[in-house]
Amino acid sequence: MKILDGKLAAEAIKEELKLQVAERVAEGKKVPHLAAILVGNNGASATYVAAKVKACEQTGFISTLVRLESSVTQHKLLETIQSLNEDPDVDGILVQLPLPAHISEQDVIDAIDPQKDVDGFHPVNVGKMVQGAESFVPATPLGIMLLLSFYKIDTSGLDAVVIGRSNIVGRPMSVLLSANTQPGNCTVTICHSKTKALAEHCKKADLIVAALGQPLFLTADMVKEGAIVIDVGITRVEDATKKNGFKLLGDVDYAGVAPKCSWITPVPGGVGPMTIAALMKNTFLACSRK
Ligand code: NAD
Numbered sequence: 001m002k003i004l005d006g007k008l009a010a011e012a013i014k015e016e017l018k019l020q021v022a023e024r025v026a027e028g029k030k031v032p033h034l035a036a037i038l039v040g041n042n043g044a045s046a047t048y049v050a051a052k053v054k055a056c057e058q059t060g061f062i063s064t065l066v067r068l069e070s071s072v073t074q075h076k077l078l079e080t081i082q083s084l085n086e087d088p089d090v091d092g093i094l095v096q097l098p099l100p101a102h103i104s105e106q107d108v109i110d111a112i113d114p115q116k117d118v119d120g121f122h123p124v125n126v127g128k129m130v131q132g133a134e135s136f137v138p139a140t141p142l143g144i145m146l147l148l149s150f151y152k153i154d155t156s157g158l159d160a161v162v163i164g165r166s167n168i169v170g171r172p173m174s175v176l177l178s179a180n181t182q183p184g185n186c187t188v189t190i191c192h193s194k195t196k197a198l199a200e201h202c203k204k205a206d207l208i209v210a211a212l213g214q215p216l217f218l219t220a221d222m223v224k225e226g227a228i229v230i231d232v233g234i235t236r237v238e239d240a241t242k243k244n245g246f247k248l249l250g251d252v253d254y255a256g257v258a259p260k261c262s263w264i265t266p267v268p269g270g271v272g273p274m275t276i277a278a279l280m281k282n283t284f285l286a287c288s289r290k
Pocket of ligand 1: 140163164165166167168169170191192193194195198211212213214232233234235271272273275
């Protein structure tokens with residue numbers, strides 16, 4: 001069993017971006033600028049945004065963090081997005097999800113200029129991704145593709161199962177894995193909460209991406225010998241022994257599954273850092289396209 005070390009691969013990507021930023025500076029070109037909007041005080045969201053801001057510092061990007069109260073109106077949030085859309089210095093905009101219940105996530109996603117939509121959630125970018133045209137690809141599935149590339153894993157012809165069909169992870173992941181690319185060229189089955197005999201699908205899979213948000217869901221009896229397993233899940237579970245009062249659990253029962261795998265991602269240190277590295281890549285692309 002070998003580990004797909006997302007921390008290592010993410011560091012390598014950020015290091016490369018840092019050099020590319022330095023080159024831009026030397027040529028008198030603009031430095032990439034990411035603007036992040038955080039609504040409310042959700043602890044996990046604040047942690048993710050802080051990690052993104054830190055990654056900007058590491059790579060030499062400029063970052064702007066806009067914090068809004070959880071009571072902010074949708075109108076005010078859309079106005080904030082509009083002003084960032086119009087700001088020529090801002091290359092990428094992300095709105096950290098989830099949003100409070102009184103705000104429509106779809107309206108917010110639709111309001112972001114597709115040229116600055118570095119999360120790749122805008123319908124224009126989703127459509128381009130499905131067509132295989134150049135677009136911003138959602139950061140988590142893109143990060144997984146970059147991780148597979150980093151370890152030179154040939155996925156051509158593999159039977160892949162993606163568990164979860166969200167617009168953020170599962171659905172775009174299924175599109176990317178089935179594309180005529182390397183990595184890609186998989187035969188993809190997408191499983192979800194209504195799938196019958198999910199374990200049977202998994203048992204036949206050469207590659208499994210678990211993205212359902214159910215801690216330790218994928219167990220050893222559901223995985224065939226030699227499979228590649230990617231664990232996207234991050235769930236905070238109370239743990240009094242930890243300083244911050246919680247531990248992070250993935251969707252994979254790592255202790256049981258890992259010995260059967262050819263490759264596996266750990267949690268933490270797998271997909272999480274790759275998501276951030278992919279976001280940085282998208283922001284650099286947004287800047288260099290101008
Ligand atoms: P989501 O809740 O939007 O979607 C979950 C999907 O899983 C749904 O499509 C649902 O049909 C499916 N599902 C739920 N229970 C199931 C079951 N018992 N059997 C089969 N399918 C089931 O979640 P999401 O935004 O896609 O995130 C999934 C997980 O990935 C969460 O733990 C989230 O925190 C994590 N995540 C991690 C990263 C990262 O960078 N590592 C990024 C995004 C999301």
